[in-house]
Amino acid sequence: MRFDNLSMFRGVCQLISWAILAVFGWGALWGPAAAAGPGDLAEDFSGRPRLRELVWRLAGWLPPADPWAAGPVKRSTTRPNPRGGALLRISMTFDDSLSAWPSDLKLDCLGADNDVGGPKGEPSDGPNGGLGDAERSGAQIAADARPFGGPHLEGAEADFLEACLARALEALEAGPRVEPPKWRSLEPGLRLAKTKALYGARLGSAEVLLIKASPVFFRLAPYHEDERPEWRRRPTDVEGWFKRLDRPAAVVNGGQYFPDRSAMGLLRRDGRQLTSSRHKVWKGFLVQDPLRPERPAAALIDEAASEAGGLSPDDYGTVVQSYMMLDRLGQVRVRRTENLASRAVLGLDRAGDFVLVMAPGAMTLSDAALVAKDLGLRSALGLDGGMEAQWAVQGARTVDVSTGHFSYNSLGPFRLQDYRPTLPTVLALERRARPLARDGAPEDSEAD
DSSP states (O other), X not given: OOOSOHHHHHHXXXXXXXXXXXXXXXXXXXXXXXXXXXXXXXXXXXXXXXXXXXXXXXXXXXOOBOTTOOSOEEEEEEEEOTTSSSEEEEEEEESSTTOOSEEEEEEEEESOOXXXXXXGGOOOOSTTOSOOGGGTTSOEEEEEESSTTOTXXXXXXXXXXXXXXXHHHHHHTTSOSBOOOOOEEEETTEEEEEEEBSSSOOBSOOEEEEEEEOTTTXXXXXEEGGGSHHHHHSOOOHHHHHHHTTOOSEEEEOOOBXXXXXXXXXXXXXXXXXXXXXXXSOOEEEEXXXXXXXXXXXEEEETTOTTOTTOOGGGEXXXXXXXXXXXXXXXXXXXXXXXXXXXXXXEEETTSOEEEEEEEEEEOHHHHHHHHHHTTEEEEEEOOOGGGOEEEEEOSSSEEEEXXXXXXXXXXXEEOTTOOOOXXXXXXXXXXXXXXXXXXXXXXXXXX
């Protein structure tokens, strides 16, 4: 068979590779088998969709499991109740390290000092989140096992279980979803941080990596392998792109791409079109290098928002299109699903600085958006996730490379050891030859 289109040939080869790995790879060669998909658990919640949602959300507050652990895995956490009073202890058992759904759960209230319960242990609206006065001395509040809320519980007991989980979640969700990052400066306008997700990281690591860059000193420039024949002939990962682009401050994976490796969204750099058309559904655009002097140097345009301020991607020389994860009103703009993968996020904070976020562990898109919100992002786009979530940052002496650990398919999440796919598109954090003034023009420019 003769392939006239080399990029199509590469795309077909990568699809075949992914299919082989998805069907055979992780169980036989790279670790534990994937967990059953969420649809397989419909009968395990006894026709109680609210209970199913509560268990899923509560499990998100547990520390993630070691993905290479064998056999059943017990995960637990003890957290201060943000409303004061008792400590909350959540314990769950999972069938294996790649199971996102528990087989049993237990909720305890430790050291409560107040009488916060209603009659007969019913939840109340007290300062401990209403977890029942029978548990003030540290007794168990509620426990259940699959099938949750099932025939082993009376109707009132199942209702009480739901109420306890709801009150525990209400208390937990009143607090932060991520630890405050500790930033360190790499050079003027560029900072790096590592922190820990308190919520959302269900498999692998809870680590969250961040880069913050000022558009006064830096820009995020898109590159695609089709720009040069030698790039097309030699696809590479993020580390190879870092060397290829003459060592910028950082390189991160770009947006999603089609099987032929063409980018899904609009990409433009310095007025040069890297893709031929916009994505018809995605509404988010990171824009830089304004063609009109009154425009801001960098902005995130949400075409679905009425307050876009008259900004248009057509007014900028450098454009990256992707899907909105978080809008300026703080609303999550992705569907709430149970698909788990490593995540990469690009956004702007309230100061107008670029913020890049990567979670190597497995999160849902909506949970990653909530974490980004708690990290101070004003608005955010989603980049390609899974094992395509990659970045390379120039450190003091070495290049720090980080890679997403998890992807998913119809069977559930999986991990491939030491696998780093090649990237057709990346974003390079490039130093500006001349820092910009706050109005977006170079500091020594004579622009009005």
